[in-house]
Amino acid sequence: MKHHHRIPLMLCSLCATSLSIVAQNTTNLPTSMYGIGELSTSDGGRYAGMGNIGIALNKPGFQNTLNPAAITRMDSTCFIFDVGASASYARYSFQNDHSSSFMGNPNRFSIGFRVLPRWYAMVGASPYSSVGYVIKTEEEVEGMPGSYTYSLFEGSGGLYRCYLTNAFALTKNLSVGVNLGIILGTVTQSETQESAIVEYESSKRAFYADFGVHYEFNTTGRQKWAAGLVFAPSLQISHDNNLTYSNSSTSDNLDKSYHSRTQYLPMHIGSGVSMTTERWVVTADYNYLDWSRNTSSYTSMKYENQHKMNIGGIYTTNPRYPRSTELMGGVGFSNSYINLRGGKMKYLEISAGASFPIRYSYLSLGATWRKQINSRSSLMQESRFSVNLNLTFGERISRAKLK
Template sequence: MKHYHRIPLMLCSFCAVSLFIIAQNNTNLPTSMYGVGELSTSDGGRYAGMGNIGIALNRTGFQNTLNPAAITRMDSTCFIFDVGASASYARYSFQNDHSSSFMGNPNRFSIGCRILPRWYAMIGAAPYSSVGYIIQTEEEVEGMPGSYTYSLFEGSGGLYRCYLTNAFALTKRLSVGINLGIILGTVTQSETQESAIVEYESSKRAFYADFGIHYEFNTIGNQKWAAGLVFAPSLQVNHENNLTYSNSSTSESVDKSYHSRTQYLPMHIGAGISMTTERWVMTTDYNYLDWSRNTSSYTSMKYENQHKLNIGGAYITNPRLPRSTELMGGIGLSNSYINLRGGKMQYLEVSAGASFPIRYSYLSLGATWRKQINSRSSLMQESRFSMNLNITFGERISRSKLR
């Protein structure tokens, strides 16, 4: 008996999108194969137009969520608020089948300030990962040519990160920081065949921590160099799982808890270097995510360690002003951590944007085009255009409170 899968599939932030693909396969595509879902590469921010990089960036007016040590240039007389939203248009194709989707959602919120002369803090929330897919299968009934049974697999939900950042300026050039928080959310998956429906609901939570270092080198002429390093350990994800079964034709129903395979947040190591002049900011980030602690019970799928390399820059239009318009651009390469039947997926991203000062605030816009560049025709192709809007604003506080 052959299995033909009509798959509307892609994991996207806060949404489920549909791509109808016909592909031949010998095993059912499981709904639980995607672990914690597609990770959010970042949460946008003022430098989304540079490709969402900033491990080595420690600048005034920048709420850096990529390196907890790189917030010690925060304006010491303000509470700094960051609010962001994103929208994207995606197009998927496989052979002669195509589909597209549009989505838009808030994607970040943070508040930061200086607590003491060398102690800075920030609290915030942002998406960590998301699940969204619909899979419809056609299976020809053996011995009955032209007769098929149909199954529908659906998944939705995601995980969110709530964190508290503390950074300490040990010296004028050296800062250290730590993020502590929790990751939590619910993923719902269902399988429907004829009149029977099985729904799996998993509430997930995990402790989250990452550590950062930021160091500024001696200047060379008008060039200022800095480097950053971040590390997040692999931590276990706890589950509370519930299975619900119902069959409308027989009035049968089951509601019980179930056990699932242990999942872990990936270990993350990131490094960055930046160079700043009077008019230019240039930076590059490398990120490595180790998924080796996660295993799949399905032979058609395995986890891959991820490598991400991004290069970005900003042009300061009027460096004589304390706050100036900045024009940004960036490029990045990465791979997916999901390997389906030996198929590896790589991605190219190109970004552009601008940041506009408005009194003590910044209005930032960033656009990113993402293209899947794998060469295998048997893999689904994706291209995506996204926009990020971010507002950073400050609320003045008394200087005497910080003396």
């Protein structure tokens, strides 16, 4: 039997909940090489309508997960809660084949509060990466024209991040912070051919840490400037792997642990700058992710370092009110960390949203359209539309607790 190589189309399908494409003579790359899956670009939040941005953004009522130092403007008399959910629709195309997927789930929960006059804390959980695809391939049997064998590749699961943030206002203008937590989850991948099924289940866990600095410049006039910096080291991911083989036409069965290559969380360096006026906030972020510690056992695939650039803005409709409707928008550009035979993929994102005050709470809605831009037509094309819904509310602490 001749096994044709299969799939550039697997590259972008990691985030799909259901994808079924029949392909012939495409490029073969087993799904296990993708390790932790597609990284979540953002966990939503009040300003999800700006996209994945906020390193230099330190605002009242905003529980910032992008910079642990930028939470020192929380209301010091409240416990601030953030809960959110997301839904997305994606369309994939490869040559003359098309498919689509839909997924939706809760994606954020956090609680923020002031511990001491200059000490703020936040605890929460959010997605870190996701895996989900269904791919069907068709291969002609050598020497038997018109005869084909069919294979089915499936994957599900993902990683979640649980964290504790501590931020300290060292001066009126300077804040520092640290996120400490764990990343854990399970990724299941299977290959089915005729009556034989091979399933790979990998339980992953890693310690997670990132550090942040936020500084507000002393400025005169109507404009206020701020800058932020974040750093996360590359840390090793631990694995518990199990392989299961079964064949319904025979009595062959196998269940054992297996070894896989060591994987690492990418090193992350990010910087941001923001400018605030009475009505406007304009901010820009740059993020660099270093994947150089991760290697692939397949010569046709390699990891690439990522560069992400985002620009966004917020418009306050009535700044004279303590709570007012905010409109927002943003645009971003980035590259994929996967390179297939020199084929590079980039992503363009456009976001828009609004945040509405409801008494002492904010209801926020953000929408993002993402388009994949490929260097080769032989790579799968993807476009995605996602919606984030977030509720931010506070519970007032009694005066007796504040004393």
